[in-house]
Amino acid sequence: MSDYREMWAGLGLDVKMHEALLAGLGAGYQQIFLSQKNRPEAMQYFDFVMSEVHGLRIQELLDAKAEGRIVVGSFCVFVPEELILAVDGISVGLCTGADFGVDLAEKILPRNTCALIKSAFGFNLSKVCPYMASSDIIVGENTCDGKKKSYEEFGKLVDNLYVMDLPQTKSMEGKALLRAEYKRLMKALEEKSGKKITMESLKKAIEIVNNKRKAVHRLALLRAADPSPLSGLDGLLINQIFFYDNPLRFTDSVNKLCDELEERIAKKAGVFPQGTPRLLVSGCPMAVPNWKLPSIIETSGAVIVGEESCVGERGTRNETCTCGESIEDLLENIVERYFNIDCAIFTPNPDRKNHIVEMAKKYKADGVVHYALQFCQPYDIESHNVEKELESEGIPVLNLVTDYSGEDVGQLSTRIEAFIERIKE
Amino acid sequence: MINVGLDIGSRTIKLVVVKDHEMIHQEVVKNSFDNEQITANLLSGIPFDHLTATGYGRHLFDDMPNCSIISEIKAFALGVHNIFPHCHTILDIGGQDTKAISLDDQGRMNKFVMNDKCAAGTGRFLEIMANALNYSLSDFGKAAFLAEKAEKINNMCTVFAESEVISLLSKGADRDRVAKGIHESIVLRAVSQLQKVGLNDDIVFVGGVAYNPAVKKILAEQCGRPIFSPANPQIVGALGCVKYAEKQMRN
Numbered sequence: 001m002s003d004y005r006e007m008w009a010g011l012g013l014d015v016k017m018h019e020a021l022l023a024g025l026g027a028g029y030q031q032i033f034l035s036q037k038n039r040p041e042a043m044q045y046f047d048f049v050m051s052e053v054h055g056l057r058i059q060e061l062l063d064a065k066a067e068g069r070i071v072v073g074s075f076c077v078f079v080p081e082e083l084i085l086a087v088d089g090i091s092v093g094l095c096t097g098a099d100f101g102v103d104l105a106e107k108i109l110p111r112n113t114c115a116l117i118k119s120a121f122g123f124n125l126s127k128v129c130p131y132m133a134s135s136d137i138i139v140g141e142n143t144c145d146g147k148k149k150s151y152e153e154f155g156k157l158v159d160n161l162y163v164m165d166l167p168q169t170k171s172m173e174g175k176a177l178l179r180a181e182y183k184r185l186m187k188a189l190e191e192k193s194g195k196k197i198t199m200e201s202l203k204k205a206i207e208i209v210n211n212k213r214k215a216v217h218r219l220a221l222l223r224a225a226d227p228s229p230l231s232g233l234d235g236l237l238i239n240q241i242f243f244y245d246n247p248l249r250f251t252d253s254v255n256k257l258c259d260e261l262e263e264r265i266a267k268k269a270g271v272f273p274q275g276t277p278r279l280l281v282s283g284c285p286m287a288v289p290n291w292k293l294p295s296i297i298e299t300s301g302a303v304i305v306g307e308e309s310c311v312g313e314r315g316t317r318n319e320t321c322t323c324g325e326s327i328e329d330l331l332e333n334i335v336e337r338y339f340n341i342d343c344a345i346f347t348p349n350p351d352r353k354n355h356i357v358e359m360a361k362k363y364k365a366d367g368v369v370h371y372a373l374q375f376c377q378p379y380d381i382e383s384h385n386v387e388k389e390l391e392s393e394g395i396p397v398l399n400l401v402t403d404y405s406g407e408d409v410g411q412l413s414t415r416i417e418a419f420i421e422r423i424k425e
Numbered sequence: 426m427i428n429v430g431l432d433i434g435s436r437t438i439k440l441v442v443v444k445d446h447e448m449i450h451q452e453v454v455k456n457s458f459d460n461e462q463i464t465a466n467l468l469s470g471i472p473f474d475h476l477t478a479t480g481y482g483r484h485l486f487d488d489m490p491n492c493s494i495i496s497e498i499k500a501f502a503l504g505v506h507n508i509f510p511h512c513h514t515i516l517d518i519g520g521q522d523t524k525a526i527s528l529d530d531q532g533r534m535n536k537f538v539m540n541d542k543c544a545a546g547t548g549r550f551l552e553i554m555a556n557a558l559n560y561s562l563s564d565f566g567k568a569a570f571l572a573e574k575a576e577k578i579n580n581m582c583t584v585f586a587e588s589e590v591i592s593l594l595s596k597g598a599d600r601d602r603v604a605k606g607i608h609e610s611i612v613l614r615a616v617s618q619l620q621k622v623g624l625n626d627d628i629v630f631v632g633g634v635a636y637n638p639a640v641k642k643i644l645a646e647q648c649g650r651p652i653f654s655p656a657n658p659q660i661v662g663a664l665g666c667v668k669y670a671e672k673q674m675r676n
Contacts, residue, residue, distance in 0.1 A: 391536075402541075410481070411541040418498035418537060425533045 004055045007062065011133035018128045021100055022054060025289050032295045036231055038271045040264065042257035043234055049241050053288070057244060058130045064090055065134065070193045073135035075120065076143060077315035077341060078166055080334050083186055085205035085247070087193040092131045093243025094120060094138065097287030099404040101126035108153050114375045115403040116287065117150050124157050131244075135160065137192055139185070142166050143345045144378050162188055170339070170346055179335045186331070202330045203322055210319040212247050215254035220313060222261045223305050224363045227270020228278065229261040232304020233294050234271075239311045240288045272303045277423045278364055282308035282356050282386070283371035284379050285315075290404060293371055293412070300416045302423075305363040308356050309371075314342060317355070344378035352382070353389050360395050366423045367396040369416070374403045396423055426674075429473040430666030432500065433460055433482030436520030436548060437633065440467050441663040446671070451660050461485060475674075477666035481521075495669050497662055498526055498537050503672075504665030505629050506532030508655045513625035516615055516644070516652075517661075518634035520548045523615055527622040536622045545581040546614035548634045554607045557587045558600055566608075568601045569639035575605035581614065608639040616647050624648060631658040 008015050029050060049057070061071050070089040072079075075096060084091040099115065101122025108125075109118055123129035132138065140155075141164045142148040148163075155161040164181050167174030190196055219238065223230055238254060245253075264270070279302045281294065286309060294304055308314055320337040324330050342352035360368055368390055372380040380401060387397040398419040402408055432439040438460065442450040450471075456463060460482045468476075477493045478486040479500035486492040497517075505515050506528060515526040521544040526537040544550065555565035576598050580586040586607070593603050611634075619628070628648060634640055635658035645652045655661060 408541050411539065414496050414498065415537070415539065415541075418496035418534070421496055421499040422534050 004059070007059060008054075008130060011058075011130050012127060013130060013133060014127040017126050018054070018130075021098070021128045025098075026051075028289055028291070032291050033233060033237065036233065036271070036298075038269070039234065040230065040257060040260045042253070042260045045253045045256070046234070046237055046241055049245055050237070050288075053244060054130050058134060060246070061090060061092070061131075061134045065136070068194075070136040070189075071131075071134050072137050072139060072189070073131055074139040074141070075147070076139075076141045077310045078141050078143070078338060078343070079139045079164070079185075080182065080338060081247070082202065082205045082209050082320060082334055083182065083189055083197070085208055086186075086197045086202040087189045087195045088201070089136075089189060089193055091243075092135070093240075093287065094131050094135070095123040095129040095287070096120045097240075097290035097404070098123075100128065109150060112375050113150065114146055114284075114373045115405075116285070116373060116376075117146050119287075119404065121150070121154065121157070124154070132158070137162050137188070139164055143343065144376070146375070146377075166345070167339075168345060168347060175335065175339050178339055179332070182331060182335055182338075197327060199327055199330070202327055206320045206322050206330065206334070208247050208251075210322070212242070212251045212254075213316045213319055215251045215258070216242065216316045218258045219254055219261070220306060220363070222258055222265065225265045225270070226278070226364060227268065227272060227274040227276065228303045228305055229264040229270055230257075231271045231298055232279075232281070232307075233291060233298055235304065236286060236291070236294055236307055236311065239307055239309075239316070240286070242316070243311070244288075272298075277302040277420050278305045278366050279303070279420075279423075280306045280308060280356070280360050280363060280365035280368045281312075281371055282359075282368050283383070284373045284376050285310035285312075286371075287311060292404070292406070292409070293369070293400070293402065296409065296412050297369065297416055300413060300420060302416075302420050305365055306359050308352075308359055308368075310343070313359060314352075314355070317341075344382045349382065353386055356386060356390065357393060357395065360390075365395075367398065367419065369419070370397055370399045372399075372401045374401050427471065427473045427475075428667045428670050429468070429471060429476040430500075430663035430668075430670075431464065431467075431476060431478045431480075431486075432497070432660070432662035432666065433464065433478060433480040433485065434520050434662075435481050435522070437659065438463055438467065438480075438482075439660045439663040441660055441667055442471055442473070443667045443671075448664075451657065451663070453659050456482075475670050477670045479662050479666050493670060493673070495666060497522070498524060498534060498539070499669070500662040500665035501631060502526055502528055502532065502534040502665065503668040504661035504663075505631060505655075507664060507668050508661070509627055509629050509653055512627045512629045512653070514619060514622065514628045516619055516628065516630045517632040518547060518611075518615060518630075518640070519632040522632075523547050523618060525615070525618040525622045527625065538618050538621045540618075543582075545583055545586075546611040548632070550583050550586070550611060551607070551634065551637065551640075553583055553587060554590060554604075557590050558594075558604055560604065563636075565604055566637035566639045569604040569608040569637075570642055572599075572601040572605040574602050575609050576602045578603075578606045578610045581610065586610075605639065605643075608637070609643055612640055612643040612647055615644065619648070624650075626650060627653055629653045629655075631655065631661040633659050635659075 105121035
């Protein structure tokens, strides 16, 4: 690894604090990912990306900025990467997955705010997120109450927050709001980048993102094999890297991994033995480095075969149509694609339950672990109905509420082990 | 064939030894900082063929020869079903866990809930409250059992509840009524967990706290139906371990 200290200092990061974060991240990665057995060789690329996630990738962002391109940071899958690529910008997900700087975040936010929101504040206040520091625009989106109210405070910490409104119902009015907001975002991106979105640039952007999604769909389907050719941890990792990496390189690397997995499947080679209990994880997003729950599950004797999550299939489901004669048409296709996302901020949200059942069947899951972050009302409240309906269809559900801290690891292990025992009976 | 079940809990370690389907030995000892030594002492001189461990310390036996590991939830489901074949709902209150488990007609676990972030309303809570009222643990349960009325305890946090108790006493509240109030508060918490898994007969109450007559009586009142407990409610998890091993050997 090269010495990036100068680069970090130049971004205004607290270099000492940042090194402490990286040391923790590195040790966690070593223990959780590199200790896994039977990993595909093509995972080496993703290991490399993770090892350089605050290094080489940031250098790439800064080089792009020097060439006059913009970096757009966001927290949510409702921010269309297509629009960012159409102004030759770079889309990055912002750091929200670690228990870092919580003490600083709690100076501003109530203690009973979800871990993801606290983490965004913690990273900013402790000056350890090079993605935030490199962003020309940070797009905040009005999803849950926690996020929309906290952006009022976040806007005081950064000078480049752009808040996007989002609908709460799948109605005509809701769709009109999303369309209006995407038009407004388009304009803001054009202004910031000084580049006009053209029919060609938007069409090309849609194709790039479609290809990226196609690659992860291909990967998801390969995980339906028994024995599973890929661990759930590695599957999640790829869904996490989806938000950070160069899209073309990422697509290529996922497809290479898929080629290798196809060979593995033909040889019946897996990461765990055939017949290992298979679980689908459904619920709140798991941002880097939130690997707590999947790590407990996969060291307790089960394999995760899919993620019904924004960092997973909820975020990547459906492609955008490239048909149409005008920018307006293409934008409408984007609205159409994103309006289908079944996030729990929508009310009612029946599609999500149907998607969970569909995924459980498609990936041959024996059960579903519903994961809600503590204080995340939309997913936590929805979990009640999801559990009831899935159980009535004969799909066992384990309902967990947790956060980024390590205090409940013992209790979670007991419950996950018992759930796996229940499935085996 | 000697089968050993070991339940390494947060406050006590429970051992059951079964020889050819007959229980030949059972033992409950307090645990300490060195559970490895305690279990070694417990097991010394027992020529077991197979050992199954459960509880907080179950992973001490990971990858050991002739050993299996099961969760407490599974252990209690198997142990209770063995004693009460008609049981559909289990409440286990141990040292730092409260679990509610629902079973189907064959005794397989359906749904379960347990406390996670906090150990309020568990055995340890009762121990601390008994201490605050200057009772021995067994006198504490008896006093609450005999008290006619209860002082309401509002705090579920062990530390705050202790100061609430002291403040009630300093205001002249009756010690036995305070004792009853404490027992009521932990039962209400347990009932809300039971309701999450569904209250279906028979309801069986196990774990060390099932020795407490007041908890059992208030629980029956709150649920409005009889509550069953085995003669030794503490060893049910260890017994379930043995049942697990017997089942595995049959298959």
